[in-house]
Amino acid sequence: METNMPLTLNTFTQLENFGHSLRAPSYRFRPTRTEGICEVLRLAEESGLKVTIRGAGRSYNDAALNGGGIVLDLSTMNQILEWDPTTGRVRCEPGVTLEKLWQRVEPEGWWPPVVSGTMKTTLGGCLSANIHGKNNFKMGTIGEHVLEFTALLPTGAEITCSPTENSDLFYAMISGLGMLGVFTSITLQMKHVESGLLEVHAWPVHDLHEHLACLLEQAPHHDYIVGWMDSMHGGKNLGRGQIHAANYLHGNEDPNPQETMRLGNQVLPPRIFGVFPKSILYLFMAPFANNLGWWGVSTAKYIASLRKHTFRQAHAAFHFLLDYVPNWELSYGRGGLIQYQSFLPKETAEDTWREMIELSLKLGLPSYLGVTKRHRPDKFLLTHALDGFSLALDFKVTDRNRSALSKMLQEFDRMVLKAGGRFYFAKNSETSAEAARAFLGEETIQKFKELKKRCDPNNLLESDLFRRVFG
């Protein structure tokens, strides 16, 4: 709602991260127009407070939190401004979610070229973190499909960036964590699809070596590939799990594309087995969210995955696993969860992850979920990607395991840095300034700070993450 009232710093809103493990009181403003963003920036300047830009709040860490400061929530700037189904070009406001985007373009035979594991993320957030999907090895990050964006800088300048125009800012604002300016519109190229379905192959892998070899060898033959790792088992079974690889359907492989592309065939069903409402499923998961319970769940899942099979699945069902069980993250209890994702070169990944998982099992702090992907490097300034693999591990946080978990993750950081690895700012919440400097390199950080000085000379844009990593 837009009003003509002057903005005031009235009451705090308590904002959280996706994993519910951080809480920060902030003054939240939700403008719907560019002028509203200007007003918020002016208020920040007058009051001496910092501004953090927030979209859907789906970061696992403090990227969209600003304790005691102003949060510029762009989730209400959510209009699709232009959509051309002949070329697949779409221009959106930054608060448009992937959900809104795919639901608009899919029935006409298009699909976002890169999507995250949840469709609730906003495009502004996707660009700021430069997200990747299960096709990173083939399609790169979302930034590689941005044709152009417009942004408002804290200096008051309104700029247009593309790979050819203001290209230094193009490659820095995408991946720039919302610290250089505010996206006001984003133009993306969609990917043409000939069917609403993907052909999915699922097969088991029995240890870490086979797991990574499969990702490496099979990736070139598929459009998407992702691994599930049963990270609760060590020894010779360490790294066992299941690979899902998917391909687009072409030509007449899908006899009735009009039907499969219908939205009704894409929406995730609200009930499991047709009866059980998924909206309360997380309550029934909670009792299993402990070491013993989850060991049982993981083992059962692995046994179920031993059957090699091929099936067809709608795009939305394949991609948005995190949306399958609404509020799943609440099942981790009061302390919430954290995710630790490391990116390692293909040469060092196996040894490093073996060491990491063995350490977590030895300390009695197993990860409840491991997800592996295949990656390729990109040109963006604060990039997380490299020619290798990533492993994302979820850990439950409790008051009792906090300090032990913290020590273990510091040890993980050392292993990853030693192995030439990288981290991802949308995920890891414990990365220190030293670790960030080590993987980004002094030159990159200097370049980012110079751009920051140029775009935001008074340091109006700061998030808790920025202070933690660059402060």
Next chain:
Amino acid sequence: MLESNRPFSEENLSNYPKPAATPLNPRRRGIIIGASEGIGAVLAQRLAREGYTLALLARREDKLGSLCEQINQASGEHRARSYVHDVAEYEKVPGLLRRIVADLGGLDLVVFVAGVNYPPGGIDQYNFENDRQMIEVNLIGAMAWLSPVAEMFQSAKAGQIVGFGSVAGDRGRVGNPGYNTSKAGLATYLEALRNRLTRHGVNVLTVKPGFVQTAMLKAAQGSTPFSIPPEKAVEDIWNAMKKRKQVIYTASIWRWIMLAIQHTPSIIFRKLSF
């Protein structure tokens, strides 16, 4: 209500970096109003040792500064920062609160321990000016802080408030009517906040000290039975905070003494000289 958008005064600006909170290092943050000496100063040291990052408020800059330095040196971190403030300057509270929350990056705890005690000097002496100051500092000063804090914690659905009643607030007695009134008023105000905020997940702890060996005790007249050092009082307070208790006496024996005193019939109480 924090209605003012005026820039903050530069004098209180702290240059320390904001403490980074992560899920595994959550960094509890607190404000202590009235931290320069007595229970406030000892509590500040204790909370810093327990890992809190603190904003310490008092009128006396020199005392506050040396306390902060002491805490920061002991912890090897910037755990305490100082803000010079007179609680009778109510209109400055909203802006200062906003500044502190921005400096700390959040807020989990507010302790209001500022208080003055001006005994009239005899059971036949009256001094309105002193009475007014006690009400202005002990009661209205607390309300000026706790009202915006309560609003903030209510919307956050989290937080802890610690306020100080007194055994002197449980009964109106001949010795110090003004002080009795200020502490009874504050205890009632804290109870009302508790009733409002418990349903929102906020804990309100009322601490009722007996005699604690601080500068204030020296001003008190007559005998001081069961007096304890401030370190003992702080131990009790910290334990109560951890357990999220509602009301405690320190030393705990005062619970039973005050139970007896509260139930003493007025016909007897009127004839007593304490």
